[in-house]
Amino acid sequence: MSNPLTRSAEHPPFDEFDAAHIAPAVDTLLAEGGATLASLEQALPSDWAGLMVPIQALEDRLDRIVSVMRLMNSVRNHTAWREAVEVQQPRLIAFRIRVRQSQVLYRAMKALEAAGGLSGTQQRILQSALRNAEHNGVHLDEEAQARLNVLAEQLSALQMRFGNNVLDSVQAWSLTITDPARLVGLPDRWRSAAAARARAAGHDGATAVDGPWVVTLDHPCTMPVFQHAGDRALREEVRRARGRIATTAPHDNSPIITEILAIRAEMAAILGYTDYPDKALASRMAGSVDEIEQMMRSLHDQARPGALDDHTELNRFAAAAGHPTPLQAWDTTYWSERLREERFALRDEDIRPYFALDNVLTALFGVCRALFGVEIVPAAAPPPTWHPDVRVYTVHDPGTPEPRATIYLDPYVRPADKRSGAWMTPMINRSGDRRPVAVIACNLPAPTDEAPCLPGLRGARTMFHEFGHALQHVLTEIQEVAAAGIQNVEWDAVELPSTFMENWLYHQPVLAQIAHHHETGEPIEPAVLDRIREVRRFQAASGILAQVSYALQDLAVHQAAQQEDPFAVALAIREKIAITPLIDGDSTLCSFQHIFAGAYAAGYYSYLWAEVLSADAFMAFEEGGLDDSAAVSHLGRRFRETVLARGGSQHPLAVFEDFRGRPPSPEALLRLHGIAG
Ligand code: ZN
Numbered sequence: 001m002s003n004p005l006t007r008s009a010e011h012p013p014f015d016e017f018d019a020a021h022i023a024p025a026v027d028t029l030l031a032e033g034g035a036t037l038a039s040l041e042q043a044l045p046s047d048w049a050g051l052m053v054p055i056q057a058l059e060d061r062l063d064r065i066v067s068v069m070r071l072m073n074s075v076r077n078h079t080a081w082r083e084a085v086e087v088q089q090p091r092l093i094a095f096r097i098r099v100r101q102s103q104v105l106y107r108a109m110k111a112l113e114a115a116g117g118l119s120g121t122q123q124r125i126l127q128s129a130l131r132n133a134e135h136n137g138v139h140l141d142e143e144a145q146a147r148l149n150v151l152a153e154q155l156s157a158l159q160m161r162f163g164n165n166v167l168d169s170v171q172a173w174s175l176t177i178t179d180p181a182r183l184v185g186l187p188d189r190w191r192s193a194a195a196a197r198a199r200a201a202g203h204d205g206a207t208a209v210d211g212p213w214v215v216t217l218d219h220p221c222t223m224p225v226f227q228h229a230g231d232r233a234l235r236e237e238v239r240r241a242r243g244r245i246a247t248t249a250p251h252d253n254s255p256i257i258t259e260i261l262a263i264r265a266e267m268a269a270i271l272g273y274t275d276y277p278d279k280a281l282a283s284r285m286a287g288s289v290d291e292i293e294q295m296m297r298s299l300h301d302q303a304r305p306g307a308l309d310d311h312t313e314l315n316r317f318a319a320a321a322g323h324p325t326p327l328q329a330w331d332t333t334y335w336s337e338r339l340r341e342e343r344f345a346l347r348d349e350d351i352r353p354y355f356a357l358d359n360v361l362t363a364l365f366g367v368c369r370a371l372f373g374v375e376i377v378p379a380a381a382p383p384p385t386w387h388p389d390v391r392v393y394t395v396h397d398p399g400t401p402e403p404r405a406t407i408y409l410d411p412y413v414r415p416a417d418k419r420s421g422a423w424m425t426p427m428i429n430r431s432g433d434r435r436p437v438a439v440i441a442c443n444l445p446a447p448t449d450e451a452p453c454l455p456g457l458r459g460a461r462t463m464f465h466e467f468g469h470a471l472q473h474v475l476t477e478i479q480e481v482a483a484a485g486i487q488n489v490e491w492d493a494v495e496l497p498s499t500f501m502e503n504w505l506y507h508q509p510v511l512a513q514i515a516h517h518h519e520t521g522e523p524i525e526p527a528v529l530d531r532i533r534e535v536r537r538f539q540a541a542s543g544i545l546a547q548v549s550y551a552l553q554d555l556a557v558h559q560a561a562q563q564e565d566p567f568a569v570a571l572a573i574r575e576k577i578a579i580t581p582l583i584d585g586d587s588t589l590c591s592f593q594h595i596f597a598g599a600y601a602a603g604y605y606s607y608l609w610a611e612v613l614s615a616d617a618f619m620a621f622e623e624g625g626l627d628d629s630a631a632v633s634h635l636g637r638r639f640r641e642t643v644l645a646r647g648g649s650q651h652p653l654a655v656f657e658d659f660r661g662r663p664p665s666p667e668a669l670l671r672l673h674g675i676a677g
Contacts, residue, residue: 011383014385041104051105052126056481064427066089075418106130124649129482135271148267155260161256162593169217169251170217176203180210186230220443220444222238229556239330246587287434310539314327317335321425329572344534352454353451356516360514367504385407389446392408405430406436407470412418418441427439429485430485431479446464469494472486473485475640492652493610493656553574553592616665618668
């Protein structure tokens with residue numbers, strides 16, 4: 001029987017994957033890849049088909065196994081997977097670097113570029129390949145190249161350790177509560193989940209009503225505590241614990257952060273860049289750190305007065321209710337929630353029964369049909385998955401017999417073996433006629449005996465967001481694998497389709513379609529629906545400030561000189577921007593996985609950047625008339641044909657301008673949040 005990790009199949013055989021397959025699969029891939037590389041270096045083909053097609057195919061095989069390994073490590077976090085990935089990933093990276101550092105191939109690609117006659121897509125792929133080669137030091141002497149290789153391997157291992165430390169640190173903390181008085185305000189659903197965790201921890205017979213209850217640091221558990229726990233001391237204890245994730249031995253990320261920053265700075269210097277952001281921006285949509293800081297400053301300046309007003313109002317509101325002020329970090333979410341309840345009479349917990357996952361998906365798929373003309377349906381013959389909760393969907397163009405793509409959805413939280421957060425993994429990329437496969441994983445609350453999965457408004461938004469990513473992956477029209485889907489899309493443009501889709505959740509008819517009570521089927525009251533749409537603007541300015549703070553911290557720690565303390569650098573920015581007093585010993589950096597374990601190093605700004613793009617794109621639909629189905633369909637098709645279809649085959653600014661007819665403007669984002677205009 002062949003190794004399931006190297007077998008090419010329309011759907012990966014997820015049910016057969018075992019950590020023991022990784023080592024032999026990597027052996028096979030590296031042997032085959034080595035042979036391909038050797039024959040290319042010898043034959044030195046001078047045309048696209050001879051040179052670039054096999055290089056893309058080789059990279060694609062590597063991408064595929066890396067995607068599988070990362071996914072399995074994220075959704076089945078067992079020691080065996082983790083150890084295998086830790087050992088094998090560096091071997092794959094080393095090989096990829098060998099390809100990129102091939103001087104023979106580099107010269108051949110340079111010659112191909114000089115010869116001209118390539119399509120726009122081919123030119124973009126070639127430019128990226130040349131830049132990748134240069135970023136791997138192909139043009140440097142042997143000693144510098146060797147040093148880069150060592151640093152790249154160290155960096156990869158450190159990033160993985162960073163992520164594992166966060167996971168382990170979250171798992172290492174728990175709080176067992178036996179006094180029901182401490183749970184005042186917390187919803188029944190939270191109590192049931194906390195009792196279930198207590199049973200899993202050995203408290204046989206724990207119940208939602210009588211406890212004991214176990215609090216953990218994963219987001220679905222802590223968020224309701226911050227929003228609803230009337231016990232201020234409980235909120236403080238949990239908030240302080242969250243701020244200390246991965247800050248102490250044996251899961252301390254502080255030394256890892258220093259090492260990661262030093263390695264990134266040294267790599268940038270070897271390649272002739274001023275600093276790490278300078279290198280990172282060489283392959284981004286944004287032109288320079290100045291350009292980004294200018295946008296962040298402009299958003300900050302326009303949002304700050306509103307955020308200050310929010311803060312004053314919140315303190316007054318809490319004081320009037322007899323709560324001590326000034327409000328602390330563990331109070332603001334709680335009092336925002338109370339103020340929101342008073343002003344909008346919308347309690348998350350009251351709305352939640354109206355947001356069942358199945359309704360969310362039905363409405364989301366309806367939006368996809370209306371805008372993009374695609375059908376997303378449960379797979380007629382579902383392929384095997386890695387967990388019984390995983391759902392499989394196929395994506396169809398009407399009038400064509402075969403699906404064009406597959407999307408897996410792993411919806412529910414599994415703290416014991418699933419990484420927190422939500423993400424989309426491009427599992428199989430389109431290549432020629434090969435159908436793309438996407439995987440979406442989230443941490444929505446699991447169904448209980450009493451209720452189906454009720455993701456609430458927040459979880460609904462996550463679904464729209466992640467499907468936005470998946471749509472760009474599966475609706476690509478690019479046949480060259482290296483520019484298909486989200487491949488080769490600049491990192492700061494990659495959140496455009498996802499945040500664009502979020503806007504559709506708030507479109508009145510879409511919300512109305514979703515919001516039916518899961519037990520009675522009753523629609524939510526129209527007045528409530530209106531308030532749900534209005535509440536989106538509630539304290540939006542404060543939200544923008546928080547994002548600006550993260551974005552600037554990320555850039556600043558990456559620009560800081562070696563002798564500077566990154567924690568002090570980050571703290572200085574937080575102190576300047578934060579309105580609520582900071583907590584002593586609170587670290588945003590130690591659990592800032594986006595920039596230290598993920599792909600957003602010197603790139604966190606891209607969330608706001610992409611929101612500017614997506615708000616502006618959505619504004620096009622508002623201008624065309626959101627209730628005019630012909631206009632929506634017309635613009636939706638144009639969005640599909642540009643942003644979703646062209647992927648990384650063109651510069652994102654050109655793609656955006658083709659859709660919008662002009663460059664993006666930040667005004668739409670501020671208007672969408674009710675801040676300006
Ligand atoms: Zn995203």
